[in-house]
Amino acid sequence: xxxxxxxxxxxxxxxxxxxxxxxxxxxxxxxxxxxxxxxxxxxxxxxxxxxxxxxxxxxxxxxxxxxxxxxxxxxxxxxxxxxxx
Amino acid sequence: xxxxxxxxxxxxxxxxxxxxxxxxxxxxxxxxxxxxxxxxxxxxxxxxxxxxxxxxxxxxxxxxxxxxxxxxxxxxxxxxxxxxxxxxxxxxxxxxxxxxxxxxxxxxxxxxxxxxxxxxxxxxxxxxxxxxxxxxxxxxxxxxxxxxxxxxxxxxxxxxxxxxxxxxxxxxxxxx
Amino acid sequence: xxxxxxxxxxxxxxxxxxxxxxxxxxxxxxxxxxxxxxxxxxxxxxxxxxxxxxxxxxxxxxxxxxxxxxxxxxxxxxxxxxxxxxxxxxxxxxxxxxxxxxxxxxxx
Numbered sequence: 001x002x003x004x005x006x007x008x009x010x011x012x013x014x015x016x017x018x019x020x021x022x023x024x025x026x027x028x029x030x031x032x033x034x035x036x037x038x039x040x041x042x043x044x045x046x047x048x049x050x051x052x053x054x055x056x057x058x059x060x061x062x063x064x065x066x067x068x069x070x071x072x073x074x075x076x077x078x079x080x081x082x083x084x085x
Numbered sequence: 086x087x088x089x090x091x092x093x094x095x096x097x098x099x100x101x102x103x104x105x106x107x108x109x110x111x112x113x114x115x116x117x118x119x120x121x122x123x124x125x126x127x128x129x130x131x132x133x134x135x136x137x138x139x140x141x142x143x144x145x146x147x148x149x150x151x152x153x154x155x156x157x158x159x160x161x162x163x164x165x166x167x168x169x170x171x172x173x174x175x176x177x178x179x180x181x182x183x184x185x186x187x188x189x190x191x192x193x194x195x196x197x198x199x200x201x202x203x204x205x206x207x208x209x210x211x212x213x214x215x216x217x218x219x220x221x222x223x224x225x226x227x228x229x230x231x232x233x234x235x236x237x238x239x240x241x242x243x244x245x246x247x248x249x250x251x252x253x254x255x256x257x258x259x260x261x
Numbered sequence: 262x263x264x265x266x267x268x269x270x271x272x273x274x275x276x277x278x279x280x281x282x283x284x285x286x287x288x289x290x291x292x293x294x295x296x297x298x299x300x301x302x303x304x305x306x307x308x309x310x311x312x313x314x315x316x317x318x319x320x321x322x323x324x325x326x327x328x329x330x331x332x333x334x335x336x337x338x339x340x341x342x343x344x345x346x347x348x349x350x351x352x353x354x355x356x357x358x359x360x361x362x363x364x365x366x367x368x369x
Binding site: 249255257 | 290293296
Binding site: 002005006008009012013015016019049062063066067069070073074076077080084 | 262265276280310336
């Protein structure tokens with residue numbers, strides 16, 4: 001059940017990243033660029049979560065995962081501030 | 086502002102054409118039948134060739150990336166009209182009459198974007214680095230002459246557009 | 262290590278809630294429901310971070326459940342957007358830019 005949750009989260013993030021990238025290719029908007037990277041980082045984080053808890057349970061990748069999440073969110077926040085204010 | 090007058094579109098243009106042909110005397114040396122006929126022909130050609138189509142995605146992209154004010158379009162129009170000439174900020178300011186500082190900043194920004202090259206003397210020359218930039222500048226100047234209101238709207242309603250682009254990204258089937 | 266995790270969790274929560282404020286602003290500006298769902302998703306993502314740090318490892322699955330809800334909200338937002346046919350309360354599609362030039366006849 002937990003694996004399904006991780007995979008679902010990863011697939012949703014990947015889907016969002018793809019949709020945002022498609023729109024970025026059409027319009028080349030800055031906000032779309034940064035939000036694509038944010039969701040790409042979320043996708044990577046969720047994949048790493050799966051790896052951390054299921055594939056390699058003896059390792060602790062939580063700091064790496066948190067850093068990736070923070071990096072992705074900071075990119076989105078930067079894009080929001082720069083492009084919409 | 087330099088550039089032609091605003092011209093009407095579609096139905097309004099037909100009315101304009103007819104009004105100009107039969108009511109308003111054309112100010113041509115030959116104001117006889119031949120003069121009116123040629124004036125009417127010119128108006129018809131204008132009516133048929135002016136487009137009602139929305140701005141192309143390439144032009145929207147060009148505006149989104151490089152143009153943030155009407156002043157910048159005016160400056161681009163001036164320098165692109167004479168590609169062989171080197172323009173200093175002072176010379177451009179004398180034509181545009183906005184603010185010398187913003188003219189200088191715009192010329193520098195266009196140079197960084199690859200639309201202009203700067204000489205050692207501090208002058209700028211219109212020399213786009215790529216075909217896309219050249220085409221974009223040419224399309225923008227043409228569109229600004231023909232569809233000023235649309236261009237100005239495109240520049241100034243940008244923040245909401247970006248937000249809407251974000252929301253529209255999640256539409257799985259795009260409208261054509 | 263625990264200190265680093267706590268700091269990262271706090272930073273993620275702060276940034277997530279700042280993003281949430283932006284999405285709420287966009288919702289007010291455009292009326293598009295998608296932004297409300299995204300705001301709620303980022304609220305949950307912020308809460309999830311803190312819960313994972315605060316709770317012991319036996320109960321951390323609750324935190325991941327919150328993450329699941331957040332992503333389900335995002336999925337629902339996308340489905341809702343497409344179900345509505347893209348007709349938000351006040352937002353318009355980018356292809357429907359009005360041709361203002363035709364409304365300015367000038368005679369002469």
